[in-house]
């Protein structure tokens with residue numbers, strides 16, 4: 001392992017405190033979008049005197065939370081923070097000011113902030129004040145913590161996670177269309193956990209017609225994501241559950257239809273209409289992502305349908321893939337598969353994935369990949 005000494009301290013010490021800051025940051029998951037997950041720990045003479053994390057969107061930043069929680073003066077202490085401290089006036093004043101005012105003498109940073117308002121300037125301001133700044137401690141883990149934020153701040157479009165559950169023979173339903181259930185309770189619980197962590201959940205109109213889903217998060221204290229229905233021709237029934245509950249949970253109907261009469265009826269029910277240009281006989285998904293990004297949606301769980309899944313892959317909006325695999329076989333040439341549409345002609349054109357991770361949920365497994 002790579003070791004170095006910093007004022008007589010081993011690098012492992014830095015990593016230990018940064019790991020703690022990462023754990024703290026995780027507690028904000030699902031509560032801070034579209035802002036980053038950030039954790040902070042303040043250490044003096046090898047004793048933790050304060051800890052904090054970004055708890056809520058628009059609320060105080062991790063650094064200020066940790067300073068406020070200090071059990072003694074932070075003068076001369078080291079601040080460990082997973083993300084470069086901000087130096088701009090946003091919804092809150094700059095953290096660099098709080099760090100300087102509290103006479104912190106050293107700041108250890110996990111990852112730099114790609115936010116153009118910060119990006120390196122936070123570090124520069126601290127150094128100008130004579131504060132020692134160490135960067136890149138547990139950098140990879142800190143970057144992984146904010147995959148969504150980093151993507152969103154750079155592209156202004158949501159990070160899209162495509163998820164489906166299938167049998168060992170690659171079916172997402174039997175030939176009669178029944179899909180309850182493919183995976184077991186543990187895997188389904190994990191999906192609800194994911195739903196509580198994303199800003200939006202997206203399906204195609206075929207899924208609404210077939211299953212009439214609620215698309216809510218059914219775990220205790222879980223947060224419901226906004227629902228996005230891709231419905232080029234406004235075929236969603238006014239009696240659908242997503243429409244009936246649109247006043248309680250934000251529901252977007254993305255459509256090419258300009259039928260004002262129909263649109264009005266959905267709006268009266270509380271749905272929000274997104275006018276999206278067509279791309280072939282579907283929606284222009286890239287354009288939809290731009291519009292959703294403007295609404296502050298930084299992450300989307302795409303729960304398919306084979307038609308929408310193919311369009312999503314083809315249009316290049318997919319960033320990550322989660323495949324739940326249940327140890328069963330349905331068979332049937334007419335049974336639905338996860339990715340349909342017209343399909344590709346040549347194996348050389350295949351959509352490709354990398355960075356495989358395997359997780360187990362009871363009898364099921366989940367394969368997770370990043371889109372290449």
Ligand code: AOF
Nearest residue numbers: 035036038054061062086090091092115
């Ligand atoms: C957070 N939480 O703990 C840190 C952030 O509008 P504001 O004032 O909340 O500022 C948001 C920006 O501040 C955010 O994009 C990121 O660049 C920086 N750091 N943000 O929400 C935090 N440390």
Ligand code: ZN
Nearest residue numbers: 061085086095
């Ligand atoms: Zn800040």
